[in-house]
Amino acid sequence: MMVDQHNPKTDPDPASNTEKDPDDWVTGDEPMTGAQGSYLKTLSEQAHEPEAFAEDLSKAEASKRIDALRSKLKM
Numbered sequence: 001m002m003v004d005q006h007n008p009k010t011d012p013d014p015a016s017n018t019e020k021d022p023d024d025w026v027t028g029d030e031p032m033t034g035a036q037g038s039y040l041k042t043l044s045e046q047a048h049e050p051e052a053f054a055e056d057l058s059k060a061e062a063s064k065r066i067d068a069l070r071s072k073l074k075m
Helices: 034-046 059-072
Strands: none
Touching: 034 059
């Protein structure tokens, strides 16, 4: 008997929290991660918006700025 199982890699749940608003993140107020900082610095340089990068950003704010720069750069 074959059991039908949901595979999130091939059939992602549209209601999953992977697209949760950064303002709703439980850890959103924590300092941005090293990876976020590095990526944001690179994007801000590519977009010629150095002011978009700041050392003291939260995870949520860094995510929002990354999304905005990616949109501007059409990534």
